[in-house]
Amino acid sequence: MLNRISTYFYQRPKLVLAIFLTPPLLYMVVVYLGSLFSLLINSFFAIDDFTGMVIREFTLKTYLQIFTPANREIFMRTATMAFLVTIVDALIAFPLAYYIAKFASPKLKTWLLIAVTIPLWSSYLVRVYAWKLILAKEGILSWFINLFHLTGALDWLLSLPGIGGSSLSLSPIGMFIVFVYIWLPYMIIPIQTALERVPGSLLEASSDLGAKPSQTFRTVILPLAFPGVVAGSIFTFSLTLGDFIVPLTLGNSKFFIGQAVYSYQGTGGNIPLAAAMTMGPVVIMVVYLLIARRLGAFDAL
Amino acid sequence: MPSSSSSTRPRATWGLTLAALGTLLFLHVPMWIIFLYTLTPDETTYTFPLPGFTTKWFGVALQRADLWRALTLSFQVASIATVAALILGTLAAAAVYRSNFFGRESISFLLVLPIALPGIVTGIALRTAIGGLDIPFSFWTIVIGHATFCVVVVYNNVLARFRRTSATMIEASMDLGANSFQTFRYVVLPNIATALLAGGMLAFALSFDEVIVTTFTAGQQTTLPIWIFSQLSRPRDRPVTNVVATIVILITFLPIFFAQKISADASDTEGETK
Numbered sequence: 001m002l003n004r005i006s007t008y009f010y011q012r013p014k015l016v017l018a019i020f021l022t023p024p025l026l027y028m029v030v031v032y033l034g035s036l037f038s039l040l041i042n043s044f045f046a047i048d049d050f051t052g053m054v055i056r057e058f059t060l061k062t063y064l065q066i067f068t069p070a071n072r073e074i075f076m077r078t079a080t081m082a083f084l085v086t087i088v089d090a091l092i093a094f095p096l097a098y099y100i101a102k103f104a105s106p107k108l109k110t111w112l113l114i115a116v117t118i119p120l121w122s123s124y125l126v127r128v129y130a131w132k133l134i135l136a137k138e139g140i141l142s143w144f145i146n147l148f149h150l151t152g153a154l155d156w157l158l159s160l161p162g163i164g165g166s167s168l169s170l171s172p173i174g175m176f177i178v179f180v181y182i183w184l185p186y187m188i189i190p191i192q193t194a195l196e197r198v199p200g201s202l203l204e205a206s207s208d209l210g211a212k213p214s215q216t217f218r219t220v221i222l223p224l225a226f227p228g229v230v231a232g233s234i235f236t237f238s239l240t241l242g243d244f245i246v247p248l249t250l251g252n253s254k255f256f257i258g259q260a261v262y263s264y265q266g267t268g269g270n271i272p273l274a275a276a277m278t279m280g281p282v283v284i285m286v287v288y289l290l291i292a293r294r295l296g297a298f299d300a301l
Numbered sequence: 302m303p304s305s306s307s308s309t310r311p312r313a314t315w316g317l318t319l320a321a322l323g324t325l326l327f328l329h330v331p332m333w334i335i336f337l338y339t340l341t342p343d344e345t346t347y348t349f350p351l352p353g354f355t356t357k358w359f360g361v362a363l364q365r366a367d368l369w370r371a372l373t374l375s376f377q378v379a380s381i382a383t384v385a386a387l388i389l390g391t392l393a394a395a396a397v398y399r400s401n402f403f404g405r406e407s408i409s410f411l412l413v414l415p416i417a418l419p420g421i422v423t424g425i426a427l428r429t430a431i432g433g434l435d436i437p438f439s440f441w442t443i444v445i446g447h448a449t450f451c452v453v454v455v456y457n458n459v460l461a462r463f464r465r466t467s468a469t470m471i472e473a474s475m476d477l478g479a480n481s482f483q484t485f486r487y488v489v490l491p492n493i494a495t496a497l498l499a500g501g502m503l504a505f506a507l508s509f510d511e512v513i514v515t516t517f518t519a520g521q522q523t524t525l526p527i528w529i530f531s532q533l534s535r536p537r538d539r540p541v542t543n544v545v546a547t548i549v550i551l552i553t554f555l556p557i558f559f560a561q562k563i564s565a566d567a568s569d570t571e572g573e574t575k
Contacts, residue, residue, distance in 0.1 A: 002482055003480045005482075006481040006482055009481060013399075013400060017396055017399070017400050017402060020393070020395050020396035020399075021392070021408075023392055024389040024390070024392050024393035024396075024412075024452065024456075025393075025411075027448070027449075027452070028389075028411050028449070029411075031427075031445055031448075032411075032414070032415060032423070032426075032449045034430060035423070035426035035427045035429070035430040036422075038426065038429045038430040038433050039422070039425060039426040039430075041433075042429040042433070092324055092327070093324070095317055095320035095321045095324060096320070096324040096325060098317065098321075099317055099318065099320075099321035100321075102311070102313075103311065103312070103313040103317070110562075110565045110566075112325070113561070113565060114558065114561045114562065114565065115328070116325075116328065117557070118554065118557055118558065118561065119328045119329065119332070121503060121506050121507065121553070121557040121560075121561075122332075122506070122553050122554065122557060123509075123546075123550065123553055124510060125512055125530060125533070125549075126332070126529070126549050126550055129335065129529065129532075129533060129542070129546050130331040130332055130334055130335050130546075131331060132347075132533065132536075133335065133338055133347045133543075134331060134334055136346070136347035138346050138347055138348045138349065139348075140349040142349075143349045143350065181327065181328075181331065184324070184328060185328065188324075234417060238417060238418065238419050239420075241419050242418070242419015242420055242421040242422060242513070243419070243420075243513070244421060245512060245513065245530065245533070248533070248534050249533045249534055257421075258419070258513075261421055261425055262516070265425060265428060265517070271425075271428070271429060271432065274425055278422050278425050281418070281419050281421070281422060282418060282422055285417065285422075289410075289417060
């Protein structure tokens with residue numbers, strides 16, 4: 001009996017494919033794409049200014065609201081932060097990724113990779129919380145800064161308009177540090193993967209042909225690591241763009257996109273505006289992903 | 302790769318080694334600091350050096366009914382989301398591996414979207430769908446949200462394993478007279494078992510910690526991450542939060558560690574994770 005069923009399916013690979021593919025596709029299309037579609041629809045609704053109820057009619061009114069100076073500023077602020085975090089993460093990630101890929105012994109490599117991926121998967125909230133402790137005014141970092149008599153420098157930094165605040169744990173500088181910290185593993189792994197694929201013979205060829213180590217690094221290793229950097233930047237950029245936990249925890253009244261969306265849909269009760277606001281990161285990320293795919297970043301994931 | 306013996310491997314410069322070590326410490330030291338703070342007797346600030354040492358907060362945390370409820374909810378959600386991800390992710394991986402069909406490349410793209418797009422997009426999208434269809438928030442709205450981004454984790458792990466499994470083994474099994482079910486049971490399943498385990502554990506850890514999507518799909522329910530989040534913005538129970546944070550690190554550490562170890566052993570030196 002089982003054999004006959006088996007033969008039946010064996011002769012109909014298309015049917016088997018359909019059976020395999022239908023549940024995951026159905027789930028992702030209905031639940032995920034369906035929700036994204038509903039998000040899109042909602043962004044074309046608006047709320048009634050008097051009753052606060054959502055009017056389910058097509059309008060571009062809500063989209064106009066995201067171009068108010070206040071909201072434009074939110075977009076700029078968030079994109080700048082995401083950009084800076086991505087750059088710094090790439091710089092910090094590179095040495096470790098390079099070391100793991102090209103210098104570590106196989107055994108050490110296994111352990112180093114585990115050491116990098118544990119923070120990647122472990123609780124993001126807890127990792128943010130750790131910095132709340134570290135950056136607190138009375139906390140460990142201040143203690144060290146005091147130890148080195150740098151309190152004056154810190155106060156000066158915190159007094160800067162735009163990036164300062166009452167303490168590191170309540171300032172854009174603090175947010176920046178935390179963003180760099182929490183997304184760092186997402187940058188290390190793709191760069192390491194890309195470097196791993198650079199064949200050793202290529203490096204030998206480069207030095208045989210007379211290139212100095214620094215030249216080999218610049219003209220062979222860096223270009224080949226670039227798809228990895230792009231792949232990593234997908235995560236660091238996208239995650240910073242949509243995060244609201246870090247701004248809510250360490251930020252001030254100057255909103256970031258995620259925070260704005262969170263408060264519009266929550267206390268504001270304005271789901272259409274929240275939806276329209278979210279379309280910004282969606283458009284940015286879809287374009288980003290398409291470019292990244294061209295640059296070969298998906299192979300480095 | 303055993304062929305690359307240590308004699309041919311170049312030595313790293315001191316600068317590079319130090320920079321790599323620095324990055325590694327930057328990744329790990331902050332988490333140790335939480336462990337330290339579970340011992341502080343200080344209830345209202347994060348004063349360093351600690352004004353003393355006490356272990357009483359572990360006992361206090363154990364007494365908190367709200368924490369137990371949150372922990373139980375998170376555990377249940379993560380378990381069911383993991384099972385869903387295992388089924389859907391494996392099916393998708395099997396389909397992509399065994400056949401070449403129109404739109405095959407798009408499958409990976411579709412599956413990776415929930416983690417490539419900012420979490421808030423998935424969150425608010427689900428929120429509008431739930432609101433638009435007048436579905437009340439429930440345990441299942443959380444699970445459905447979590448499953449969307451857990452599928453890709455299992456999918457990637459299992460697909461990577463399939464690609465390393467030689468197709469001749471399956472052919473051999475069939476040639477020797479095994480039917481598809483026997484081949485699956487005795488050849489395919491043992492081969493992908495550890496990939497399923499690794500993918501499943503990572504999916505569990507991912508769901509257990511998730512807060513951004515959950516904020517939009519949980520309504521009034523409190524998962525453990527939502528509990529922690531409420532403490533982040535308005536700290537009321539600092540010492541208890543320290544203990545909870547430590548517990549979360551410990552609960553997620555083991556599955557993550559073993560999942561990574563399994564992947565590392567399976568792929569040897571290939572740096573495969575996500």
